[in-house]
Amino acid sequence: MGRVSRRAFAVAALSAFTAMPRASAASGRGGGAPDPEMRGVWIASVANRDWPSKAGLSASQQRAELLTHLDAAVRNRLNTVFFQVRPTADALWPSPFEPWSQYLTGTQGKDPGWDPLGTAVAEAHARGLQLHAWFNPYRIAVHADPSRLAASHPARRFPDWVVTYGGKLFYNPGLPEVRAFVEYAMLDAVAKYPVDGVHFDDYFYPYPVAGQTFGDDDAYAEYGGGFPDRAAWRRDNIDRLVREMADRVREVRPGTRFGISPFGVWRNASTDPAGSDTRAGVQTYDDLHADTRKWVREGWIDYVVPQLYWNIGFAAADYAELVRWWAEVANDSPAQLYVGEALYKAGDPAQPAAWQQTGELSRHLTLAKEYPQVRGHVYFAAKDVAADRIGAMARVVTDHYGRPVAPPL
Numbered sequence: 001m002g003r004v005s006r007r008a009f010a011v012a013a014l015s016a017f018t019a020m021p022r023a024s025a026a027s028g029r030g031g032g033a034p035d036p037e038m039r040g041v042w043i044a045s046v047a048n049r050d051w052p053s054k055a056g057l058s059a060s061q062q063r064a065e066l067l068t069h070l071d072a073a074v075r076n077r078l079n080t081v082f083f084q085v086r087p088t089a090d091a092l093w094p095s096p097f098e099p100w101s102q103y104l105t106g107t108q109g110k111d112p113g114w115d116p117l118g119t120a121v122a123e124a125h126a127r128g129l130q131l132h133a134w135f136n137p138y139r140i141a142v143h144a145d146p147s148r149l150a151a152s153h154p155a156r157r158f159p160d161w162v163v164t165y166g167g168k169l170f171y172n173p174g175l176p177e178v179r180a181f182v183e184y185a186m187l188d189a190v191a192k193y194p195v196d197g198v199h200f201d202d203y204f205y206p207y208p209v210a211g212q213t214f215g216d217d218d219a220y221a222e223y224g225g226g227f228p229d230r231a232a233w234r235r236d237n238i239d240r241l242v243r244e245m246a247d248r249v250r251e252v253r254p255g256t257r258f259g260i261s262p263f264g265v266w267r268n269a270s271t272d273p274a275g276s277d278t279r280a281g282v283q284t285y286d287d288l289h290a291d292t293r294k295w296v297r298e299g300w301i302d303y304v305v306p307q308l309y310w311n312i313g314f315a316a317a318d319y320a321e322l323v324r325w326w327a328e329v330a331n332d333s334p335a336q337l338y339v340g341e342a343l344y345k346a347g348d349p350a351q352p353a354a355w356q357q358t359g360e361l362s363r364h365l366t367l368a369k370e371y372p373q374v375r376g377h378v379y380f381a382a383k384d385v386a387a388d389r390i391g392a393m394a395r396v397v398t399d400h401y402g403r404p405v406a407p408p409l
Contacts, residue, residue: 073382073385093188140171174234179237183248235290271286310322314354343392343393344380346361347389
């Protein structure tokens with residue numbers, strides 16, 4: 001369809017958004033002084049990574065699995081779950097904008113017969129857990145065939161919103177109407193449910209694929225004037241998403257926090273003197289067009305959870321160096337710093353020797369205590385908390401989580 005039609009669709013989304021009820025405050029634990037320690041776990045639904053264990057389970061089976069993950073969080077003295085509710089431009093709640101997720105029933109758009117997000121919020125709060133709704137803004141599908149999407153999917157109604165890249169489908173972040181639409185699609189959940197936080201992960205522009213180009217020539221020609229190059233324009237597109245989403249979350253549900261979990265390396269020092277002493281192959285500023293350092297320093301977000309998924313002493317990206325670098329970035333910033341931890345690597349024989357040691361993760365927490373800017377840790381992910389292959393999570397609990405604590409407010 002033409003540009004007028006797709007803009008009209010975004011305007012319709014805006015109209016629906018303005019009719020949403022505004023909450024007076026975020027609900028959740030409430031009461032008492034805030035405790036500065038984050039103890040979180042991600043529950044990933046994309047590709048049935050953590051939950052549900054497979055598509056097509058009954059509503060009661062899905063619910064039982066979800067409660068098992070929440071109970072495991074409590075048992076390990078965690079206090080926050082980051083629940084992935086929009087993995088691929090779909091929904092784990094009844095959304096007027098996007099179809100039900102295929103990861104529930106196996107068929108995108110099919111009603112699963114219950115409300116996973118509503119249940120997750122209520123059951124998390126009943127257990128004293130906070131719940132942050134985790135959204136992926138621009139990923140449409142982990143395949144490249146639009147015909148496999150639900151017939152009502154916005155990506156099928158407005159194919160000029162879509163870019164095929166690396167065997168996957170993405171919304172084009174360079175189109176203002178796309179940005180408006182995805183914001184309001186996500187805010188629908190924030191308006192409907194008393195979530196304690198809104199959470200993005202590391203996917204903005206997609207990770208680079210060798211020999212392929214992200215096809216945004218037309219959008220750049222129309223909107224890229226005034227920028228020194230395409231990369232600067234792309235970073236501005238993502239900056240706008242972050243600033244606008246932060247403002248609108250605070251408008252829709254005051255007190256709800258907005259945070260992001262980026263790839264752990266902003267830039268290598270060899271690229272930029274302000275970067276970390278690392279030699280990572282991916283740099284978020286250059287490759288994902290996400291200026292994560294600026295978001296923290298400017299206080300645009302309430303918290304940041306860099307994914308520091310490397311062991312202490314890893315040559316290309318040393319955990320110790322990156323904790324130090326992020327602590328410096330977060331110093332004097334209103335944004336709280338938590339560290340994303342690679343529990344999934346513990347005991348994986350394909351990983352370096354450090355990850356075969358039960359105490360590697362515990363050493364991470366001991367090291368991070370040297371930096372007062374670090375206010376806690378988040379573990380990837382729920383399936384690995386449950387399995388705990390070599391007892392790495394149990395060791396963290398024994399060494400560092402001697403008693404339950406409240407999450408940061």
